[in-house]
Amino acid sequence: MAFPTDIRLPAGSRYYTIIADKKSFNSNYDIAWSFEYKLPSWGIDAPFTTYEVGFATFLTNLAYPLCSLPGQYIGDQDPEYILSAHALYTEEPEVMKTESDSTLLLEGGILSGMLVKVAFDTTGLYALTGRDDRPGVNDKQTHRNALVVRDYEHNLKGNAPLSTFSNTFNTLSTDTYRTLRFRYVNLGEKLHIDYREADTTTYTLLTTINLGYRKARLSNLENVYCGFAFSTPISAATDGLSARQFLLRNFNIEGFEGSTVDTETVVTPSLSVNPNTSYTTVTNITA
Numbered sequence: 001m002a003f004p005t006d007i008r009l010p011a012g013s014r015y016y017t018i019i020a021d022k023k024s025f026n027s028n029y030d031i032a033w034s035f036e037y038k039l040p041s042w043g044i045d046a047p048f049t050t051y052e053v054g055f056a057t058f059l060t061n062l063a064y065p066l067c068s069l070p071g072q073y074i075g076d077q078d079p080e081y082i083l084s085a086h087a088l089y090t091e092e093p094e095v096m097k098t099e100s101d102s103t104l105l106l107e108g109g110i111l112s113g114m115l116v117k118v119a120f121d122t123t124g125l126y127a128l129t130g131r132d133d134r135p136g137v138n139d140k141q142t143h144r145n146a147l148v149v150r151d152y153e154h155n156l157k158g159n160a161p162l163s164t165f166s167n168t169f170n171t172l173s174t175d176t177y178r179t180l181r182f183r184y185v186n187l188g189e190k191l192h193i194d195y196r197e198a199d200t201t202t203y204t205l206l207t208t209i210n211l212g213y214r215k216a217r218l219s220n221l222e223n224v225y226c227g228f229a230f231s232t233p234i235s236a237a238t239d240g241l242s243a244r245q246f247l248l249r250n251f252n253i254e255g256f257e258g259s260t261v262d263t264e265t266v267v268t269p270s271l272s273v274n275p276n277t278s279y280t281t282v283t284n285i286t287a
Contacts, residue, residue, distance in 0.1 A: 075229025
């Protein structure tokens with residue numbers, strides 16, 4: 001398969017994108033999902049300072065991946081494909097470009113693809129800028145073992161090393177199953193990210209991302225799916241930096257299914273509005 005020129009992967013690279021399409025959820029209400037993963041240290045030939053693996057989870061209104069790219073895109077749709085949905089066209093028709101070869105876009109508030117995406121990337125390259133004006137940072141602003149979050153316009157909402165948030169969960173490698181949980185709440189205002197190690201039943205908050213979606217007034221939010229993407233290596237000429245083994249299990253999703261909510265008003269008897277009732281005390285009465 002031929003990739004865009006900014007993706008550099010060997011023939012033996014491994015990558016996939018999956019979407020749980022059996023159920024869709026209304027993202028106007030809270031959505032919570034979790035999974036367990038294991039990335040054994042003995043399954044990595046390269047030193048911890050150089051090995052390359054990235055995985056991501058996301059919400060999308062697409063029931064199956066379209067033009068999913070590996071490498072530093074970790075399963076994102078091709079930026080050229082995403083932008084074509086709102087591009088300006090000539091009469092031919094061909095996508096209209098600027099002098100710098102960027103796509104000219106129409107304004108629109110209809111979601112067509114990813115709603116939010118959280119990536120865990122040993123190279124941090126998921127935060128890079130990309131083709132067709134994909135927003136991001138330069139290579140000097142990436143971080144090793146990074147947590148990177150992108151919104152529905154692929155803008156960066158978070159880009160920091162895991163060590164910023166936790167002293168224990170500061171590398172992706174784990175020889176036991178680690179649970180990650182994501183809570184998309186309050187009409188997309190916030191995304192809470194929690195983790196739990198195998199030796200405890202208690203979740204620890206890793207970080208909270210302020211998305212600010214309430215003001216975006218997006219439409220087409222009633223049928224949202226949850227997905228997962230993986231790639232190893234991220235950007236390399238050989239397989240030597242790849243992870244040999246990555247395990248994923250127990251993918252759970254909770255949310256509201258449907259577009260309407262039935263409500264019922266319960267009426268209770270009125271309470272007294274004068275709790276301080278006056279009493280008169282009578283004395284010197286003989287019976």
